[in-house]
Amino acid sequence: MNGVHDMGGMDGFGKVEPEPNEPVFHEEWESRVLAMVRAMGAAGAFNIDTSRFYREMIPPHVYLSSSYYKKWFLGLEEMLIEKGYLTREEVAAGHAMQPAKALKNGKLKRDDVERTMVRGKFARPAPASAKFNIGDRVRAKNIHPATHTRLPRYVRGHVGVVELNHGCHVFPDSAAMELGENPQWLYTVVFEGRDLWGEDGDPTLKVSIDAFEPYLDPAS
Amino acid sequence: MRLIFAAMSHDHDHHHHHDHDHSELSETELRVRALETILTEKGYVEPAALDAIIQAYEIKIGPHNGARVVAKAWTDPAFKKALLEDGSKAIGTLGHVSRVGDHLVVVENTPARHNMVVCTLCSCYPWEMLGLPPVWYKAAPYRSRAVKDPRGVLADFDVTLPKDIEIRVWDSTAETRFLVLPMRPEGTEGWSEEQLAELVTRDSMIGTGFPRKPGAPS
Numbered sequence: 001m002n003g004v005h006d007m008g009g010m011d012g013f014g015k016v017e018p019e020p021n022e023p024v025f026h027e028e029w030e031s032r033v034l035a036m037v038r039a040m041g042a043a044g045a046f047n048i049d050t051s052r053f054y055r056e057m058i059p060p061h062v063y064l065s066s067s068y069y070k071k072w073f074l075g076l077e078e079m080l081i082e083k084g085y086l087t088r089e090e091v092a093a094g095h096a097m098q099p100a101k102a103l104k105n106g107k108l109k110r111d112d113v114e115r116t117m118v119r120g121k122f123a124r125p126a127p128a129s130a131k132f133n134i135g136d137r138v139r140a141k142n143i144h145p146a147t148h149t150r151l152p153r154y155v156r157g158h159v160g161v162v163e164l165n166h167g168c169h170v171f172p173d174s175a176a177m178e179l180g181e182n183p184q185w186l187y188t189v190v191f192e193g194r195d196l197w198g199e200d201g202d203p204t205l206k207v208s209i210d211a212f213e214p215y216l217d218p219a220s
Numbered sequence: 221m222r223l224i225f226a227a228m229s230h231d232h233d234h235h236h237h238h239d240h241d242h243s244e245l246s247e248t249e250l251r252v253r254a255l256e257t258i259l260t261e262k263g264y265v266e267p268a269a270l271d272a273i274i275q276a277y278e279i280k281i282g283p284h285n286g287a288r289v290v291a292k293a294w295t296d297p298a299f300k301k302a303l304l305e306d307g308s309k310a311i312g313t314l315g316h317v318s319r320v321g322d323h324l325v326v327v328e329n330t331p332a333r334h335n336m337v338v339c340t341l342c343s344c345y346p347w348e349m350l351g352l353p354p355v356w357y358k359a360a361p362y363r364s365r366a367v368k369d370p371r372g373v374l375a376d377f378d379v380t381l382p383k384d385i386e387i388r389v390w391d392s393t394a395e396t397r398f399l400v401l402p403m404r405p406e407g408t409e410g411w412s413e414e415q416l417a418e419l420v421t422r423d424s425m426i427g428t429g430f431p432r433k434p435g436a437p438s
Contacts, residue, residue, distance in 0.1 A: 008340030008367045008391065013360040016376040018423075022354050024278050029252040034277065034352075035270035036256060043264065048395075052342055068343065068358045070248055077255055086258055094254035096261035107263060113272040117281070119321025119348065122395040150393045152340050154367060166323065166396055186394055188325075193387075197368055205387050207367045210394035 001146050002153060004060035009154040009197070030069035037076050042116040044104025046079055049176035053148035054079040124183035126168040131185065131213055136162045138189055139219040140211065148176035151215040155207075158195050159219045163208065164188035171212055185213040277352055286349035286399060287420035289314070290431075291413040293326075294404040304328055307399065311349075320348045325390075328401045329427075333386045336374075336427030337398045338366035344392035346399050350422055357426070367391055377428045400427040407434045 007013075025031040041051065054075035055063075063071060080086050083101075090097050108116065132138055140155040150172045166186040174182035193205025259265045289311055293300040302310040307324035324346060327335040339345065340363050345353040356362050365373050370387050374380065381387065390398045402424040408416060411434075423429030 005341055007360055007364040008338075010360075010364040013364050016356050016359075016361045016365070016373055018356050018377060018428075019354065024352055025274075026355075027249070029249045031274040031277075032252050032256055032270060035273040036259060036265060038273050039265045039269055040259070045264070055342070064360065068355065073248065073252055073255070077251075080259075085264065086262070090258050091254065094257060096258050100262040100264065103264060107266060108269050110266060110268040110272050113269050113276065117273075117276055117348075119323075119395075119397075121322050123322060150341060152391065152393060154340075164325070166394070169323075169395060172394070186396070188390075188396075190388075193368075202369065202371060202387065204384060205370060205389065207389045207391060209391045210396050212394070 001056055001148065002144055003056045004063050005056045006153050008152045025069075027069075030067075033069045033073045033076065037072055038116065039108045040076070040080070040085075042108040042112075043106060045085055046083060047175050047178075048120075049148060049170075049172040050178065051075060051079060052172070053176040054082075056148065122169045123166075124168050124170060124181060126185070127183060130165060132162050132165075132187060132216065132218070134162055134165060137219040138162055138187075138211075138216040140189070140209075141215055141217055143215070145173065147173065149173050149215075151211065152209060154196060155189075155191060155209055155211075158191055160189040160191040160195075160208075162187045163190045166210065169212070171214070173212075173214070187211055187213070187216070189216070281347060282351035283349075283420075283422035283425065284417070285351075286346070286422070286425045287417040288413070289326075289349065289399070290401055290420045290425065291416035293401055294408075294416055295413050300401075303401070323396045324349070324399060325396055326399045326401050327388070327390065329403050331385070331403075333388055334381055334427065335388050335390065335398075335400045336366060336370050337390045337392060337400060338363060339392040340364070340367055341391075341393060344395075344397065346397040349397075349399050350425060354422075374428060377423065379429060400425050402431050405431050405433050 037051065041048065055071050058071055058074050077091065081088060085101050087098055137159055139159045140151060140157065142157045164187060168183040169186045171182040171184040174180055188208050189211045190206050190208040193207060194201040194203060196207060260267055292314065293303050299310060303326050307326040308320055308322050311320045311324065329335055343353055343358040345357060362373060367389050370389055371381065392398060405419055419432040421429050421431060424431045
């Protein structure tokens with residue numbers, strides 16, 4: 001979706017502000033939110049793409065004025081309600097009132113935590129051969145799906161070069177909507193900075209994205 | 221979706237632009253606690269498991285993992301070659317570094333090219349190598365500007381690059397993760413891996429900084 005989360009190339013947000021000796025968490029509740037997201041994800045309540053989509057659906061003015069973990073919290077709560085794990089009445093009451101819904105992988109136990117600290121595997125067997133080779137010129141499609149996509153706006157319509165082939169991976173656009181993994185070839189595609197930002201762009205800049213095959217057309 | 225989000229925005233309007241507004245934070249805190257209570261009561265989460273997750277992020281996982289990988293690459297050419305070919309596989313051979321998932325790509329800084337990593341869409345970051353990302357990495361100024369004006373972003377870190385060096389920005393738009401292999405500082409000939417690891421900063425592995433110089437305060 002063309003949401004405010006798709007920030008590449010936007011102006012006006014000001015300076016980057018590094019924080020010396022930044023703590024891992026600034027508030028205790030942030031750590032609880034992170035842990036709940038990880039635990040419910042490991043239990044199979046949602047996949048990572050669905051959770052990203054719920055954060056992207058936070059209205060722009062709320063998104064921009066909420067801290068990072070506040071966005072995680074808002075996305076988590078809404079997602080769990082919409083997926084039927086809780087009800088709005090329960091949230092309002094602050095207590096369980098309805099029977100639980102079964103979790104695909106079961107509750108995450110303390111002893112299984114370490115196992116879940118390693119990232120999941122997203123590579124899948126290829127359903128077809130790759131359409132593009134390293135060095136091919138490709139154009140990022142001018143598409144504007146209203147649902148989740150990982151093709152940022154700033155490259156759409158622009159021509160780049162395929163630099164790496166990462167194999168076939170779970171396709172976020174399908175997984176986010178719970179339409180299955182629909183594996184697709186994944187490439188690193190590199191763009192010239194001036195192709196993206198015009199003549200005033202930094203001539204020394206190259207920008208790459210990792211693009212799934214359905215995002216790309218051949219270019220001459 | 222609308223109900224809750226609408227309630228949120230209403231709440232927010234009352235507290236507009238108050239830095240660290242206490243009432244908003246405590247309201248959030250109450251909501252987070254309520255959610256954990258519900259999830260626990262429904263049997264979805266085990267609070268001890270949540271504690272263990274938090275502990276892992278606070279203690280075990282951090283930039284010290286990435287620093288050891290970088291230091292090893294600086295001293296062992298065969299490892300460096302393997303690391304650049306397949307980051308996940310090469311790191312997997314190091315018993316002393318935390319386990320790493322698939323799809324880690326290590327990109328090397330050279331005198332001709334400086335690499336920088338961003339996630340414009342959210343906050344993708346090599347957690348296992350660097351820990352949880354800092355706030356600035358996840359915030360709008362970095363995410364918006366890194367792909368358009370990386371030299372301007374680097375200036376915010378007091379980092380200046382030679383005028384004609386290529387800047388390559390890697391936008392982490394999939395489940396691949398990128399780790400920058402910075403250049404080894406001069407004046408470190410004969411140093412051990414352990415000594416070298418002390419020079420490797422988190423930001424040098426994101427591409428928004430350089431390793432410390434020998435003798436600089438850590």
